[in-house]
Amino acid sequence: MNSDRRDFVLTAGKLLLLTAPAAAYLEAVESGKAEEPAYKTFEHYWGMIVDIEKCIGCGNCVRACKVENDVPLEPYFFRTWVERYHVEGAGEHPDVDSPDGGYNGFPEKYAAGDGAKSFFVPKLCNQCAHSPCTQVCPVGATFESPDGAVLVDKTYCLGCRYCVQACPYGCRFIDPRTNTVDKCNLCYHRITKGLTTACCESCPTGARQLVDLKDARDPVHEFLRTHKVHVLKPQMATGSKVFYNALDGSVR
């Protein structure tokens, strides 16, 4: 064999031997990336349970949401907020307040033993199954996703504010930085990665729990079967998927 051909065979052989470890290395890197199982949209149907008996009005959820979703601190807008109710008698005229949406908690306002009951009510987008807000959007910039979250397409929204008018719960607002609508989107970027929402994550008492109605093993099914559960403004027939446990009749 002359030296050129020998050199060629040796070099080629070395390169050939390297392909196996190279392949193994590449596979290790790629499979490391692909550790997260792909999210299958049609296998989920999201909702939330809010347990009034557990909410202590600490405001963790309000603060966490603002951090997680970059919600403007000024002016006065919230993707989620907490209300405090102070109810005398049958509850026709409740006294309601929400200082900064509950962002800094609730300074004591009432005296114990004044003959009334009081409690906290966290509020957020109800992720309605028959949502009146998506019904009125003129262009399709807000919609119900196949997995039950009501989302906003910020590149398509005109900022006409019709959806803000149509929401019975007051959960939408116009983000002054983008001039498009914004609202709770159930931390869609988190729940599609197997995490829970920021508000549920930071709630110290478990008053807020993300639920997957399509998951047979989700505790929501048993919870709905064993508790007296309400939605806000049921007469509006919005198909709200935020289920409140022990919600008092005075709650607006």
Add this chain to the structure above:
Amino acid sequence: MNRFLKDKEHLFRMAALFAAGVVLFLIVRAVLVPKGFGVYGHYRAGALADNRVRAPRFAGRAACIECHTDEGDRLKGGKHAGVGCEACHGALAKHAADPSSLKPTKPDSKTLCQTCHLMNVAKPAKFPQIDPKSHMDGGPCLTCHDQHAPDKEPKK
């Protein structure tokens, strides 16, 4: 043909103008409607992916326990077992991804504990809440309570 067109030419020209307008509209529509519109419903399919783009700021309990097993064990079975780590320590996804990039500061126990445990008429009666002036003469909470297992003695 001429007899039919007679006296109607202006109408045909107007009709042609309208037809041209419709054709122009259809062309503009074909060009401008975003790709993926209408696939799942009356919206741009890409909007689903757009809503997933944000990087989480909260890592979640599971991520914390991966490294902080001691605290994880301490929490188990205690009264704070259901409280997420970041509920007190704040959003720490950055720290979970790369611990040296962000060192969390220890929360001030006096203000933090009161966020939840300060007496308030609207809190559920069964929830442990205190008036700091009358509770143990208002001393530091951590003197008597382990923050990760509050019903046990604090770690020495």
Add this chain to the structure above:
Amino acid sequence: MEEGILHAIQGYMYPNEVELQWSILIVLYPFTTGLVAGAFILASLERVFNVAAVKPTYRLALLSALAFLLVSPLPLQLHLGHPERSIEMYLTPHTSSAMAMFGFIYLWYLMAVLVLEIWLDYRKDMVLMARSETGWKKTLYRILTLGVDNISEESLRIDDKLGRFITIVGIPSALLLHGYVGFIFGSVKANPWWSTPVMPIVFLFSAIVSGIALVLLMYMLVCFLKGIPIDMPCVDTIARYLMYAFLVDFSLEMLDLIHRIYEADESFKSLDFMVHTRLYTSQILVQIVFGTIIPIAMLAFIQLVKLSDAARKGIYALAGLLTLMGIFAMRWNVVIGGQLFSKSFLGYTTYKMAFATKEGLLPAILLMILPFVILWGLVKLLPPFDEEKAAV
């Protein structure tokens, strides 16, 4: 925290409700489209129902309608967060959205009804002017006539027949135009001040009232400016129709009000409080007393007591102005009123209208002046009265 706005709150409002969503610009929009519908209905009285007395105002009514229709989308564009995206309403209209479908009703009405009708009615004049004018005006008229010079008897007869057909189609189109605006509000179940089946009809009749009042005023003004004597039988007839339309409109609004008071549902206490406090001036005083009852009384008085021409002209002018003011107040009370109370029925906020901002009072004033500027141009381009037709 927006300190200023929070101090203006009374009671409890959901945090995101504190600042109003729809400003005075959105009040302008039903007002201008209402004028369009009303002016057109008056014009069609002559063309379709052969009410010959109002013929002198026919062309002026159409031109007024066009001037206001062209300006109508402008307040909306100013209001939108992203006006550059407004074409999306035509590209991907959401068929369940009244706002989206309205875009097509507007376009239909503008192109297939109003522009065509004006074009057909004026075609002979435009051809004559294309022949007699010189320079850029000649070119303009030639373009407007689409380069066709034929004004034979037969072609004009065809124009007239087609014009009549378009007017007939135009009447339900005009009803749809403004009824739809009413539906945009009336179909919002979340807002009890807006949500009522009678809203489209109330909007429509108040539109007719405002449009008739506009044409009445415009006719008297244009005659005055050009030194042409006012045709009294014409304005007497218009004023009678104004009164009839007003009586129907007022009855409908009173029906809605009585119904609300009687049923007293969950929203009633809150709305009642709002009307008696924050909405008192604009609703009770401006809209009802000065904007409805007094003009109706004035017009009714004329039917009962014989007055001189001069007295009647004065009353028509005053009643017309009060009517326009009253119908504007009605739009204000619907749009702004619907946002002053909380959907929790526990609180109220205030509308802080700025002056020289994108959605302030200044652009609103300018946008209300603009149609008259356009109308002035249209009247010059397409003279509405026979006295001014150029010689052949």
